[in-house]
Amino acid sequence: MRKLTCGAERWPIAGAFTIARGAKTEAQVVVVEITEGDARGRGECVPYARYGDTVEGVLSQIESLRDAIEAGLDRERLQARLPAGAARNALDCALWDLEAKLAGHPAWRLAGRARLDPVKTCYTLSFASPEAMAQAARANARRPMLKLKIGGAGDLDRVAAVRAAAPRTRLVVDANEALTFEELRRLAPEFARLDVKLIEQPLPAADDGALEGWASPVLLCADESCHTRGDLARCAARYGAVNIKLDKAGGLSEALAMVEEARRLRLEVMVGCMVATSLAMAPAMILAQGAEFVDLDGPLLLAKDREPGLRFLGSLVEPPTPELWG
Structure with missing residues (x-):
């Protein structure tokens, strides 16, 4: 017989995490646990206000399926019972974990992968003054890729300062919808000169039609504009890459299908995350296999991660142990 439990947790961030639309000092997550006999499956999600989520709302969505989950609802039928989003993600990932534990096989094998290798993640620099971002970049200059949050006056100075402080690392710039098309047209050639590899979600999702037909000198990546397979075409x-996140897709099941469809459409793939613990990152390690860009640094931004967590060797992320997930 199955049993479902769920609850909210707060995890302090080391300092503050700042993007164009605001700052936060803690990660609020929802954790789902589904047990069956001696097996336990877990999933973690992040209710995100940008998408209309609240902790209370996500918990309510999960509770609405308690009877169905405890009666044996599987991953395939779950997809039709909840919309894509944080609540479905936590349940879907918990069911993947439970299925792996019951089968005695790792989740990556259930997903059709031949192996699960370590991946190299971006490390995110919060939005701040050029001087502060340069200082943070200098402290992390040996990492293979840095992701800069931008979105205000002085953005070119920010990127130039980071490039000077970390001359060898690959740079990704993330505007979180904060630029206008005119600003993007002005900044993109300068970012190309600074060897920026990717500009993530430069325009508001509602305005990104302006990108059609424009040849950007830097690869553009959709984030807030891309949630599920229905958004990919x-x-x-408008973009050359898409950021696939479990919380947007509504779980690993949809996210795996998104990667396949993105490849068919010749889109490059970024696997991203919200700020959360290793439990939220672990399923995304399956997605990250072969991705052009990986951004699974959420636990590195926390004051403390859960135990056991993922093992980070600098920017190298080791596959999760079964005790964590999968």
Whole structure:
């Protein structure tokens, strides 16, 4: 017989995490646990206000399926019972974990992968003054890729300062919808000169139609504009890459299908995350296999991660142990 439990947790961030639309000092997550006999499956999600989520709302969505989950609802039928989003993600990932434990096989094998290798993640620099971002970049200059949060006056100075402080690392710039098309047209050639590899979600999702037909000198990546497979064809006409996140897709099941469809549309893949613990990152390690860009640094931004957590060797992320997930 199955049993479902769920609850909210707060995890302090080391300092503050700041993007164009605001700052926060803690990660609020929802954790789901589904037990069956001696087996336990877990999933973690992040209710995100940008998408209309609240902790209370996500918990309510999960509770609405308690009877169905405890009666044996599987991953395939779950997809039709909840919309894509944080609540479905936590349940979907918990069911993947439970299925792996019951089968005695790792989740990556259930997903059709031949192996699960370590990946190299971006490390995110919060939005701040050029001087502060340069200082943070200098402290992390040996990492293979840095992701800069931008979105205000002085953005070019920020990127130039980071490039000077970390001359060898690959740079990704993330505007979180904060630029206008005119600003993007002005900044993109300068970012190309500074060897920026990717500009993530430069325009508000509602305005990104302006990107159709424009040849950006830097690869553009959809984030807030891309949630599920239904968004990919539209994004393919506007971007060269998509950021696939479990919380947006509504779980590993949809996210795996998104990677396959993105490849068919010749989109490059970024696997991203919200700020959360290793339990939220672990399923995304399956997605990250072969991705052009990986951004699974959420636990590195926390004051403390859960135990056991993922093992980070600098920016190298080791696969999760079964005790954590999968």
